[in-house]
Amino acid sequence: MEDAATPVMTTASVAVAESTGISPGALKAKKIERARMLFWLLPPAAWFFVFMILPYCMLFYYSLGSVDYVVFKPGLSLANFVRVFTTEPYLSVMLKSAKIGIYTAILSSIIAYPLAFYLAFHASEAIKRYVYLLVIVPWWASYLVKAYAWKTILGTGGLINASLLGLGVIDHPLTLFLYNEFSVTLTLAYIFTPFAVLSIYAQLERVPTSLIEVALDQGATRMEIFRKIVLPISIPGIIAGGVITFSLGFGDFVAPALVGGADSIMISNIVINLLGAAYDWPMAAAIGLIIIALGLGLITLAHRLEHQFQVRF
Amino acid sequence: MRAFGNKPLVAGLAGAVLLFLYAPLLVMAFFSFNASQFTGLPFKGFTLSWYEKVLENETLMRSIGASVYVGIGTVILSMLIGLPAAIALDRYDFPGKAAFRRVVMLPIVLPGVITGVALLSFYITIGFRLSLNTIMLGQGTALTCIYVTEVFARLQQLGRSQEEAAYNLGASQIETFFKVTLPNLKSAIFGTMLIVFSISFDEIAVTYLLTGRENTLPMALWSILRREATPEINAVATLVIAFSIVLIVIGVVASRGKDLVAASKS
Numbered sequence A: 001m002e003d004a005a006t007p008v009m010t011t012a013s014v015a016v017a018e019s020t021g022i023s024p025g026a027l028k029a030k031k032i033e034r035a036r037m038l039f040w041l042l043p044p045a046a047w048f049f050v051f052m053i054l055p056y057c058m059l060f061y062y063s064l065g066s067v068d069y070v071v072f073k074p075g076l077s078l079a080n081f082v083r084v085f086t087t088e089p090y091l092s093v094m095l096k097s098a099k100i101g102i103y104t105a106i107l108s109s110i111i112a113y114p115l116a117f118y119l120a121f122h123a124s125e126a127i128k129r130y131v132y133l134l135v136i137v138p139w140w141a142s143y144l145v146k147a148y149a150w151k152t153i154l155g156t157g158g159l160i161n162a163s164l165l166g167l168g169v170i171d172h173p174l175t176l177f178l179y180n181e182f183s184v185t186l187t188l189a190y191i192f193t194p195f196a197v198l199s200i201y202a203q204l205e206r207v208p209t210s211l212i213e214v215a216l217d218q219g220a221t222r223m224e225i226f227r228k229i230v231l232p233i234s235i236p237g238i239i240a241g242g243v244i245t246f247s248l249g250f251g252d253f254v255a256p257a258l259v260g261g262a263d264s265i266m267i268s269n270i271v272i273n274l275l276g277a278a279y280d281w282p283m284a285a286a287i288g289l290i291i292i293a294l295g296l297g298l299i300t301l302a303h304r305l306e307h308q309f310q311v312r313f
Numbered sequence B: 001m002r003a004f005g006n007k008p009l010v011a012g013l014a015g016a017v018l019l020f021l022y023a024p025l026l027v028m029a030f031f032s033f034n035a036s037q038f039t040g041l042p043f044k045g046f047t048l049s050w051y052e053k054v055l056e057n058e059t060l061m062r063s064i065g066a067s068v069y070v071g072i073g074t075v076i077l078s079m080l081i082g083l084p085a086a087i088a089l090d091r092y093d094f095p096g097k098a099a100f101r102r103v104v105m106l107p108i109v110l111p112g113v114i115t116g117v118a119l120l121s122f123y124i125t126i127g128f129r130l131s132l133n134t135i136m137l138g139q140g141t142a143l144t145c146i147y148v149t150e151v152f153a154r155l156q157q158l159g160r161s162q163e164e165a166a167y168n169l170g171a172s173q174i175e176t177f178f179k180v181t182l183p184n185l186k187s188a189i190f191g192t193m194l195i196v197f198s199i200s201f202d203e204i205a206v207t208y209l210l211t212g213r214e215n216t217l218p219m220a221l222w223s224i225l226r227r228e229a230t231p232e233i234n235a236v237a238t239l240v241i242a243f244s245i246v247l248i249v250i251g252v253v254a255s256r257g258k259d260l261v262a263a264s265k266s
Helices: A002-020 A023-063 A079-086 A090-122 A125-140 A143-154 A159-167 A181-204 A209-217 A222-250 A254-259 A267-275 A281-309 B007-031 B049-056 B058-091 B097-109 B112-126 B132-158 B161-168 B173-202 B205-210 B217-226 B232-255 B259-265
Strands: A066-068 A071-073
Touching (some): A023 B058, A023 B112, A023 B132, A066 A281, A090 A181, A090 A222, A090 A281, A125 A181, A125 B173, A125 B232, A143 A159, A143 A181, A143 A254, A143 B007, A143 B232, A181 A222, A181 A254, A181 B007, A209 A222, A222 A281, A267 A281, A267 B112, A267 B205, A281 B097, A281 B112, B007 B232, B058 B132, B058 B173, B112 B205, B161 B173, B173 B217, B173 B232, B217 B232
């Protein structure tokens, strides 16, 4: 707010700089530009420093300490990080979470592709708007509710079992649909499919109509057009969507708790458990930091991959 | 012509995907009217009693109030931080710009639980008591990235000529913001507000760790789901979905539906 008075001078000094071309004026204009920038930048930067950077630093501080009978002891030890990689079940659960995250990303991309393709190439403008809305609605519908819905479908009293029983295919309810890694992956893929659709669609929209027309004129088959034009162009969309679905799947704790079994516990469930029942804050902090590092690495990698595969016209 | 490929096949597959997206939601809605103690077949007749039970459930009703309170606070807080951040990122170059952007965007790729753990350890260290307000602070910080992407995208479209003209005519920075920039951003901001509200209304990971004595709606649902779930849940779920649909449709119409894609691309 303190620079509310400066803009009046801005215009004056800009005018001076423009009419005379002397460097002191230009310097002053630059200074005013800087003041304007700080006006917008400082408040959010300060906020993020206090409510994000500091908390992450806290995490670092905790991760170096230890816990002795539910009392935190500060320290300077990397033992917790070593424990993540050497003590079961941390590393294996993290790998399993990554596996479920990757399956989720792949499955949701595969499910999403036909719909994205339809939106980009087949739907008329009028239909497109409605289908687009139809994709967004389930994406924003309650997360918990969506996970729970699969429980009612896959469970022993669920729709699939009831139908199979009704058809006489089986004579007692099957338990193999629920409480395993399959049900966790399916539920997560279901939740993230709308997101994958939007992400792939945004990329498919970029395919120039003329390119397809030329290819058709030259006698290319549909399969060739798809393989050599459409698919390569859509890859950055698949990567962009995949990175986010992977991260969301990797860090999920709702699906494992609702539709997962005893063996499908994931890393976020472990973190929550460490904070609550186990009261091992330093360990939770160490796992958190490793995941943050992985997350930053993933953003960078995705950025690079997207650029590498981005087709320029 | 743009379309290629087997038309009925593509349309059929697309329809199948839409069916996949909607079937579970319709199943929930269907069972919310089922006069049976259990969620599942057979359908024992139509009833509205589960909806009555929801309306009589004081814990649930109070949690809806709490969620609305947190949602409104989050919308305002993340706007107050996100708007200037977007302007700074669009209009100016400064040292550490890439790092700043990355920090703002980090909550998108980080598991909510991790954001929650970091904030929780911070609150506990400085002695904040956990309450609805701490949830609001956490969500507000994490959801700022949505404003940043949305408003940034709109600012890029707008260009700066109008603002420069205002400055040249002697308008102050504040005047320029309120009379030139803000009116141009109105629809983008409105759309984002609704999107942030609906995310906040549904948020569970950060909330799970930062919650105090009072619970938001997802937390109340969570505790019911963890215990024995009655078909009451289906009724709440249906109501929540219906409510989100209304918000989304308004939001999408207001911001012309490009926001989600924009958010996913940055």
